[in-house]
Amino acid sequence: MYLVIDNIKVNLKSKEILNNVTFKVKRGEVVGILGKNGVGKSTLLKYIAKLLPNKGKVYLSNKDLHKISNKKLAKKLSYVSQTQNGGFLSVYETLLLGRKPYFSFSPSKEDIKKVEQIIEKLNLKDIQNKKTNELSGGELQKVMIAKELVKQSEILLFDEPTNNLDIKNQIEILDYIKETTKKNNLITLIIIHDINLSLKYCDKFMMIKDKKIIYEGDESIITPSTLKEIYEIDAKICIYKERKVVIY
Numbered sequence: 001m002y003l004v005i006d007n008i009k010v011n012l013k014s015k016e017i018l019n020n021v022t023f024k025v026k027r028g029e030v031v032g033i034l035g036k037n038g039v040g041k042s043t044l045l046k047y048i049a050k051l052l053p054n055k056g057k058v059y060l061s062n063k064d065l066h067k068i069s070n071k072k073l074a075k076k077l078s079y080v081s082q083t084q085n086g087g088f089l090s091v092y093e094t095l096l097l098g099r100k101p102y103f104s105f106s107p108s109k110e111d112i113k114k115v116e117q118i119i120e121k122l123n124l125k126d127i128q129n130k131k132t133n134e135l136s137g138g139e140l141q142k143v144m145i146a147k148e149l150v151k152q153s154e155i156l157l158f159d160e161p162t163n164n165l166d167i168k169n170q171i172e173i174l175d176y177i178k179e180t181t182k183k184n185n186l187i188t189l190i191i192i193h194d195i196n197l198s199l200k201y202c203d204k205f206m207m208i209k210d211k212k213i214i215y216e217g218d219e220s221i222i223t224p225s226t227l228k229e230i231y232e233i234d235a236k237i238c239i240y241k242e243r244k245v246v247i248y
């Protein structure tokens with residue numbers, strides 16, 4: 001079963017941002033989206049998450065996800081944006097809110113169990129009673145990722161999920177995202193600027209330029225020449241412990 005994006009076109013304020021974007025992602029795969037600032041990476045994720053005026057042509061098992069109710073879509077798909085705002089709810093309450101698509105008035109034992117599991121897994125115990133507007137940027141980012149992960153949806157969309165995190169937290173979050181994608185056969189799309197991190201965690205890559213995906217495939221598409229074309233940089237690639245590493 002695949003997530004299929006079929007020839008989408010996105011205009012924002014009458015400017016064409018994406019045109020002729022088509023791809024499919026297999027279950028169990030983490031796909032890294034690469035490209036320069038402003039090429040439309042976030043726009044692509046927002047489109048899939050049904051957050052833009054343009055809609056349609058996003059299929060999961062032949063079903064157009066934009067034609068199901070928002071409540072059903074909220075269960076199927078999780079989206080974490082690039083910027084986060086805290087509020088007056090505590091971390092614990094915020095995580096419970098992540099389970100909201102599954103309950104009407106009060107959370108079930110199952111919802112509470114899932115929240116406690118993610119607190120444990122992502123080491124959030126020390127901050128669970130803090131209000132989210134009293135967290136550091138990195139803590140807040142981690143909580144907002146956890147809030148989406150606790151939903152256990154089939155499709156995970158992350159827009160630079162680790163940009164505020166220290167290296168230990170980056171590894172912890174990306175390890176968990178990869179582990180849960182494999183274990184639960186999810187579909188994960190992740191915008192990531194650190195190419196070496198993307199090489200460590202992504203199974204496939206999409207490179208965006210000129211409003212479309214110009215390269216798509218496994219790590220073999222990450223080469224000095226594609227990096228030059230995408231980012232206009234001179235990079236070298238070496239192999240360290242059987243892993244491809246990009247040197248800028």
Ligand SMILES: Nc1ncnc2c1ncn2[C@@H]1O[C@H](COP(=O)(O)OP(=O)(O)OP(=O)(O)O)[C@@H](O)[C@H]1O
Nearest residue numbers: 012013015017035036037038039040041042043044
């Ligand atoms: N609400 C909007 N209205 C009009 N134009 C927009 C809007 N949001 C984004 N854009 C424009 O769309 C283009 C793509 O933006 P997008 O945020 O998708 O880029 P990106 O590749 O995610 O960039 P970055 O790496 O900097 O996050 C940019 O030129 C941006 O100015």
